[in-house]
Amino acid sequence: MLAQVRSYALFGLDAVPVTVEVDVSPGLPSYALVGLPDKAVEESRERVRAALKNAGFPYPQARVVVNLAPAELRKEGSQFDLPIALGLLAAQGVVPLEALSPFALAGELGLDGSLRPVPGAVNLALGALAEGKKLLLPLESAKEAALVEGVEVYGARSLQEAVAFLKGEEALAEARPEEAPEAVEALDLRDVKGQAKAKRALEIAAAGFHHLLMVGSPGSGKTMLARRLPFLLPPLSREEALEVTRIHSAAGKPVRGLVKAPPFRAPHHTVSYAGLIGGGAIPKPGEVSLAHRGVLFLDEFPEFSREALEALRQPLEDGVVTVARARASLTFPARFLLVAAMNPCPCGWHGDPERPCTCTPAAQRRYAARISGPLLDRFDLVVEVPRLTPEELARAPEGEGTEAVRERVLRARERMLARQGRPNGLLSGRALREHARLTPPAQALLQEAAKRMLLSARSYDRVLRVARTVADLLGEERVGEAHVAEALAYRRAL
Structure with missing residues (x-):
């Protein structure tokens, strides 16, 4: 019997859909895992076997083939333990196939059937949201994935809990994000x-x-x-x-x-x-x-x-x-x-x-x-x-103190965002020339300094950005001589 379970492989910051196909057919007992797995994925065979046995579920005495599709994508990590285990149970009729179809699964199995967290839960939730899937994860990972709004996330502590939930024998509350830790006291x-x-x-x-x-x-x-x-x-x-x-x-x-x-x-x-x-x-x-x-x-x-x-x-x-x-x-x-x-x-x-x-x-x-x-x-x-x-x-x-300085910083940043939509340090080219607004004496000072200090074009622009920020901190619309002079004071040669 063939069972298909949805999961994801982390590829950078993206959760790439992976279909875990499990086929259990008559023949000499064997286990083949294909689909370009790394060492951690290959070792899932022993974790899954022990977890099923210790959790009281049957392990098939037959020919088992597990395919992680698409086959050309490298799979790494332990998050495929749970989908492989549930795929094996679905292929044996222990878990209804239709119960698995709305879900995407990920989780590492302990040998006693417990579920351990996996990295990238937020990314997995974004992948599930894009596909319109619900997520079933280890409890700790579920709290992390619940930070993404718009996706249903359920957390289970063990393989037994996950099976009972999918069979409708036990209800799991939808996961809620963990309370953020209290902010660290600001260094003064x-x-x-x-x-x-x-x-x-x-x-x-x-x-x-x-x-x-x-x-x-x-x-x-x-x-x-x-x-x-x-x-x-x-x-x-x-x-x-x-x-x-x-x-x-x-x-x-x-x-x-x-x-x-x-x-x-x-x-x-x-x-x-x-x-x-x-x-x-x-x-x-x-x-x-x-x-x-x-x-x-x-x-x-x-x-x-x-x-x-x-x-x-x-x-x-x-x-x-x-x-x-x-x-x-x-x-x-x-x-x-x-x-x-x-x-x-x-x-x-x-x-x-x-x-x-x-x-x-x-x-x-x-x-x-x-x-x-x-x-x-x-x-x-x-x-x-x-x-x-x-x-x-x-x-x-x-x-x-930090608070007084931070208030000036926030006011200056608000002026930048209202004027150009980004901080001055990220301005370049035409936008920098447009928003710098140098007074004629400031322009003359900058050009004279550029000749004497042998400023490169990049350095010239950086002085201009800093001068614009100095003016913003003082709440002034135009960049004057004093602002340019202060900016030039920070062009120290090593």
């Missing part, structure tokens, strides 16, 4: 003593979505500043939150409620190229995608591999990253705000008033050369963060 800018210029750069970066590079000695506060940036950013809209949640779900990250706050990712400098950009036989999102709509913080910036750093150039410009493999080429969203921190030299003390630098000029040049000119050119803001002496720390003013 007051905790960072002094560093007025760096705090101002942080405010400009948050308002206009401008990439920021901080250069300073160890202990100057670069990491403290970077970790406070997400709390200055506007909250995500529901569409943006669902997009970010979808990425985290596909990457196998625990999801409790929609990701409503801009994400903050801070990978170690030993992260691999694939870990940063994304990769795998079937590519999965990397750190640049996990930071989508939020902040990607790269501390010890020159210590990252040259290959990984150069790969950042394309997503910084396009807001997406494309990972090409022999079997697939997938595109992931990667519109992140890059914040990088580095020391001024290998020993870290170049320019420090108290500790002498022990690096030779050649060592300093080699250290700075680890960051290529084209990559450095993509930073809108480059700011020095000097180390304060104990005396300076003691008498440094407290400064504004």
Whole structure:
């Protein structure tokens, strides 16, 4: 007897429909699994066999063929355990075939018949919504999938519960999304003593979505500043939150409620190229995608591999990253705000008033050369963060708190969205020229500075974007000389 069960394979961020065909026919007992499965899918045979036996269901003593269609699509993961098990029971007449037809199924089986969560539940729900299917998942995954509105999701704790539900012997309540965890208490800018210029750069970066590079000695506060940036950013809209949640779900990250706050990712400098950009036989999102709509913080910036750093150039410009493999080429969203921190030299003390630098000029040049000119050119803001002496720390003013700065950032962002529909950091070409609105003295200052500082066309536009954001923070319609002068102050050459 033949049974067909609907499931999905995760392909990047998309849930691709997979039909699990199970045929049980007379013959010597055997089990064949076809349809380009990976090792985890092949091992489902033993998990399914033990789960059926320990849950009290029959395992067919016959010839069993399981096909995962379409056959040319690579299948990976343990989410096919549940559809294979229920397909075997349907092929034996234990579960009615008509009861399975409205559902799509996914779930990993424990040897005792329990159901374990699978990654990508939000993506599976979007796939089911597109096909008009209901979803039957492990209970934990069902709560995650219920974040998608418009799809019926049911969660079962075990294979026994799933079978009883499909046979109409037991009712399962429709899954509801898990309550989102309480928001993390905002880190306050007051905790960072002094560093007025760096705090101002942080405010400009948050308002206009401008990439920021901080250069300073160890202990100057670069990491403290970077970790406070997400709390200055506007909250995500529901569409943006669902997009970010979808990425985290596909990457196998625990999801409790929609990701409503801009994400903050801070990978170690030993992260691999694939870990940063994304990769795998079937590519999965990397750190640049996990930071989508939020902040990607790269501390010890020159210590990252040259290959990984150069790969950042394309997503910084396009807001997406494309990972090409022999079997697939997938595109992931990667519109992140890059914040990088580095020391001024290998020993870290170049320019420090108290500790002498022990690096030779050649060592300093080699250290700075680890960051290529084209990559450095993509930073809108480059700011020095000097180390304060104990005396300076003691008498440094407290400064504004996060809430006060965030209010200005939100007002400035509202002006940008009302005027052009996007932050200034994402303006380019004709739209940038149209909305910059330079006064004649400001235009003259910018052109003179471009000649003296040898600004590239990209750098020229970045100064223009930053000047537009400075004006927006002050609530001014035209970009004046003072705004351009402040923007030029952040074009530091390494």
